[in-house]
């Protein structure tokens with residue numbers, strides 16, 4: 001009978017067209033909570049740090065596991081473009097995947113609950129976001145017109161209601177928000193929470209009211225479950241966070257390079273930011289959309305703000321020059337593919353940002369190496385990168 005039920009499980013959307021990429025330095029016990037939503041998908045695990053460490057992966061998942069030795073073996077000298085000791089290493093997973101879509105999640109992100117207390121299938125919501133159009137060219141004030149219970153509002157041009165292809169779906173986080181180090185330092189207790197539903201496990205209503213009052217006096221606690229998906233307008237950049245992110249790999253994958261971060265680099269925790277700026281200017285050029293909002297995940301671990309400050313320091317300083325650079329650039333109309341756009345971007349980064357710091361010359365070279373490696377692994381006669389499938393029965 002159990003066999004019958006398991007075979008009756010509905011086939012999840014895009015089951016064979018989507019890979020889940022997880023960068024990790026930890027055991028992957030967090031997958032147990034995601035099992036109902038992830039178990040039928042293929043995982044690509046990018047193990048960072050010491051390759052001799054054994055990562056514990058719960059049984060029953062279908063996965064490929066790549067460590068630093070695998071990256072060096074597969075890419076050879078081109079492995080220099082993949083960061084070490086930084087979550088930026090996750091982009092290697094995008095490169096070796098053969099699927100049309102990617103979902104990437106951090107190993108300290110768990111299943112969140114919506115205000116009704118229902119568990120959120122973040123992957124399903126990302127897939128809905130990617131499979132429905134975006135509206136980058138004219139803002140719909142009732143948010144995502146293709147979402148359940150919404151539509152285009154009066155005055156929205158009918159000629160624009162087909163929308164644009166969606167290239168990226170950027171999800172958000174409950175509990176620990178993705179704040180930079182200075183913000184973390186001044187708001188150590190700030191949580192992005194629903195309505196203290198979890199408090200009911202330990203406190204009665206009077207105690208909760210007193211607790212909320214106390215917190216309200218000491219810290220502004222923001223309850224921010226916003227039930228919305230929006231398209232980021234064309235011409236507007238955004239701070240892309242990599243911990244709950246999905247994208248159309250066949251469309252925008254070559255631009256999803258997470259840069260040179262971590263070990264041996266003067267910057268960290270700007271991997272996803274760099275990718276987000278590059279991706280957005282290319283999506284704008286290609287007429288594709290980027291959505292942000294639902295789904296939420298529950299982010300459980302606040303990384304050390306002092307360590308983060310050291311990693312982010314240059315980024316906080318350099319972004320004041322880098323962002324105007326991205327905002328002002330126009331890609332030539334001759335750039336008709338993402339690879340061409342990205343190579344042009346690398347040239348401009350070297351020219352314009354290389355003056356600010358030699359790091360950007362190295363980064364621009366890394367961008368070129370990334371595209372060369374991408375082509376090597378993804379062209380029809382490209383090298384086969386497969387790691388042994390680690391599926392445990």
Ligand SMILES: O=c1ccn([C@@H]2O[C@H](COP(=O)(O)OP(=O)(O)O[C@H]3O[C@@H](CO)[C@H](O)[C@H]3O)[C@@H](O)[C@H]2O)c(=O)[nH]1
Pocket residue numbers: 022023024025026047048049084085086087088089105106107108178241242243262268269270271272301302303
């Ligand atoms: O050297 C490393 C450190 C971590 N990882 C893996 O990457 C993710 C994120 O790590 P963690 O949750 O510890 O750090 P956060 O500060 O919460 O991460 C946020 O900051 C961004 C900066 O890159 C990051 O994308 C955000 O999610 C975990 O899966 C770690 O296991 C790693 O691979 N190598």
Ligand SMILES: [Mn+2]
Pocket residue numbers: 106108299300301302303
């Ligand atoms: Mn985290």
